[in-house]
Amino acid sequence: xxxxxxxxxxxxxxxxxAGFVDELRRVHFxxxxxxxxxxxxxDSRPFARQALFDYLSRPLNCFRHEPLVKxxxxxxxKAGDDELMGAFLVAFDRSIRRVRKLVNRYKGxxxxxxxxxxxxxRTWVAEGFQNPTINSWSGQTYAYASRxxxxxxxxxxxxxxxxxxxxxxxxxxxxxxxxxxxxxxFVLFSVPTRRYLRRRAWRYFRAVGETDAKRYIRAAVxxxxxxxxxxxxxxVHLLDNWGLMHALFRHxxxxxxxxxxxxxxxxxxxxxxxxxPRFESVWAADPQAVFDVLLAANCRTVRQWAxxxxxxxxxxxxxxxxxxxxxKLADHADPSLSALGFDFLEKAxxxxxxxxxxxxxxxxxxxxxxxxxxxxxxxxxxxxxxxTAADAxxxxxxxxxxxxxxxxxxxxxxTFTESDATALLALAQADSESVxxxxxxxxxxxxxxxxxxxxxxxxxxxxSIYTDVRAAGWDWLQSSPLRDDPTVWQYxxxxxxxxxxxxxxxxxxxxxxxxxxxxxxxxxxxxxxxxVRGGRHKPGVVNQIVSRAGNNSDEADxxxxxxxxxxRSLRGPEFRTGLAGVVRLAETKPxxxxxxxxxxxxxxx
Numbered sequence: 001x002x003x004x005x006x007x008x009x010x011x012x013x014x015x016x017x018a019g020f021v022d023e024l025r026r027v028h029f030x031x032x033x034x035x036x037x038x039x040x041x042x043d044s045r046p047f048a049r050q051a052l053f054d055y056l057s058r059p060l061n062c063f064r065h066e067p068l069v070k071x072x073x074x075x076x077x078k079a080g081d082d083e084l085m086g087a088f089l090v091a092f093d094r095s096i097r098r099v100r101k102l103v104n105r106y107k108g109x110x111x112x113x114x115x116x117x118x119x120x121x122r123t124w125v126a127e128g129f130q131n132p133t134i135n136s137w138s139g140q141t142y143a144y145a146s147r148x149x150x151x152x153x154x155x156x157x158x159x160x161x162x163x164x165x166x167x168x169x170x171x172x173x174x175x176x177x178x179x180x181x182x183x184x185x186f187v188l189f190s191v192p193t194r195r196y197l198r199r200r201a202w203r204y205f206r207a208v209g210e211t212d213a214k215r216y217i218r219a220a221v222x223x224x225x226x227x228x229x230x231x232x233x234x235x236v237h238l239l240d241n242w243g244l245m246h247a248l249f250r251h252x253x254x255x256x257x258x259x260x261x262x263x264x265x266x267x268x269x270x271x272x273x274x275x276x277p278r279f280e281s282v283w284a285a286d287p288q289a290v291f292d293v294l295l296a297a298n299c300r301t302v303r304q305w306a307x308x309x310x311x312x313x314x315x316x317x318x319x320x321x322x323x324x325x326x327x328k329l330a331d332h333a334d335p336s337l338s339a340l341g342f343d344f345l346e347k348a349x350x351x352x353x354x355x356x357x358x359x360x361x362x363x364x365x366x367x368x369x370x371x372x373x374x375x376x377x378x379x380x381x382x383x384x385x386x387x388t389a390a391d392a393x394x395x396x397x398x399x400x401x402x403x404x405x406x407x408x409x410x411x412x413x414x415t416f417t418e419s420d421a422t423a424l425l426a427l428a429q430a431d432s433e434s435v436x437x438x439x440x441x442x443x444x445x446x447x448x449x450x451x452x453x454x455x456x457x458x459x460x461x462x463x464s465i466y467t468d469v470r471a472a473g474w475d476w477l478q479s480s481p482l483r484d485d486p487t488v489w490q491y492x493x494x495x496x497x498x499x500x501x502x503x504x505x506x507x508x509x510x511x512x513x514x515x516x517x518x519x520x521x522x523x524x525x526x527x528x529x530x531x532v533r534g535g536r537h538k539p540g541v542v543n544q545i546v547s548r549a550g551n552n553s554d555e556a557d558x559x560x561x562x563x564x565x566x567x568r569s570l571r572g573p574e575f576r577t578g579l580a581g582v583v584r585l586a587e588t589k590p591x592x593x594x595x596x597x598x599x600x601x602x603x604x605x
Contacts, residue, residue: 060091060092062183066160086223089243105146220247225297232301235270327354389423393407404432425457444476453481
């Protein structure tokens with residue numbers, strides 16, 4: 001593909017086409033680009049203005065664009081265009097990116113004696129050097145040592161190369177593939193020039209602040225949001241942002257500022273950074289400006305700086321803002337902003353002005369820390385009378401612990417009657433494992449306060465999908481007068497849960513006479529035929545079947561097939577219990593021998 005066409009770029013610019021910047025970046029005719037700078041920056045159309053910011057928001061890596069960038073920069077500086085100079089400040093800050101790299105350092109020397117060489121080597125080893133070597137020849141002794149360590153360095157050979165014959169580039173296009181390879185590897189200008197440009201961009205704003213502090217604040221509110229998280233993806237790259245560090249941390253004791261760039265002071269790290277901006281007194285006098293930066297920032301570092309400034313200088317101002325403002329902060333994805341919002345929500349006097357639905361909608365979040373803080377706040381500050389019983393029940397059923405605790409708190413502050421029992425029984429399926437025991441205890445106590453316990457209430461507990469709720473239901477049944485109601489046992493025989501069928505099997509050993517025979521046989525068959533669960537209950541079931549058959553000979557035809565399941569089981573306990581039961585029946589009930597021989601032909605009676 002051919003290089004970008006200047007005539008096409010010019011046409012796109014003239015008609016205000018959105019593809020102009022893309023086409024311009026493909027153009028590499030330096031003279032034409034340099035001449036175009038004055039026309040571009042002098043164009044008053046909003047399109048031309050926005051195109052400038054679009055161009056500067058992209059990497060400065062377009063082949064032969066040095067004249068365009070330098071002339072645009074000088075023209076913006078001369079015009080005192082604070083907004084455009086802010087875009088240049090950010091673009092030049094991005095142009096320097098150091099890396100961590102393992103480097104080697106060496107020490108060596110010539111010595112007249114080996115003893116001198118060995119003494120020198122011991123000193124070097126104490127300094128951290130390794131692999132010492134001592135050699136002697138021609139009456140001289142030589143010693144060497146090396147040390148490897150991680151250092152922050154500027155990558156070499158990053159400056160965009162120029163054509164060997166610049167005059168040829170005016171008329172000879174280059175292929176797109178070659179241009180793209182250059183742009184992936186190189187950046188405009190040499191490293192010293194890039195350092196100079198970023199210093200000069202910041203010097204412009206420093207001069208503005210020294211002559212017109214309010215103008216500087218307006219400009220900073222404009223350029224600080226241009227930084228993104230990608231610009232500060234490591235502490236090294238944070239320090240590479242020369243202008244940003246001046247604007248936010250110029251006077252920080254955690255930093256030192258040599259000529260080539262920022263560094264952390266000895267023994268300091270990014271954890272020691274605190275807001276210490278240039279012109280801090282001006283920021284301290286303008287809370288709205290700090291707040292505007294906070295809301296507009298696209299970079300966590302800038303947001304944390306703004307939060308720190310608000311806490312340090314503007315707490316009283318922020319406390320006077322509306323609850324809506326605090327909610328906006330609390331809803332932010334950045335934890336520092338969210339914490340700030342919740343801190344001031346705690347003190348806000350007019351939380352009642354926020355509709356309940358607005359509070360409850362925020363409980364749908366997946367952010368556990370936000371849920372915890374919001375739930376804690378609502379437990380203390382939300383009037384339970386404003387929340388419907390249905391909403392309180394819904395919240396108590398949440399899987400999230402903070403939300404479930406809020407729901408339980410709201411329920412405990414409400415009054416219920418027996419007409420609410422059906423709605424309350426939905427809590428038997430509450431999802432929060434940690435809150436559920438307290439919730440089920442409250443539910444049982446509330447239902448019992450209505451008077452006589454209903455079968456339906458206990459059965460709802462025993463039908464819960466959760467083991468602990470079923471266990472609570474079984475305890476409730478055992479302490480209730482309903483434990484002697486055959487109707488309850490009739491319902492429980494159909495339970496799909498082993499932890500209900502198991503105790504039921506043991507209980508029916510004493511209650512089989514009171515239950516329906518067909519239902520009892522169904523329960524026994526369910527336990528015996530379950531190949532996965534219920535193993536510890538099967539011997540007891542076999543004994544119950546034998547006892548029932550011995551006491552009711554007329555049911556033998558329907559009970560012996562169940563014994564056959566046990567006798568033919570591969571599991572030892574079931575087989576032995578079943579075989580012993582058949583033998584006992586044969587010995588105690590001779591009238592059953594024909595039926596036993598028919599059902600168990602493999603046994604020699």
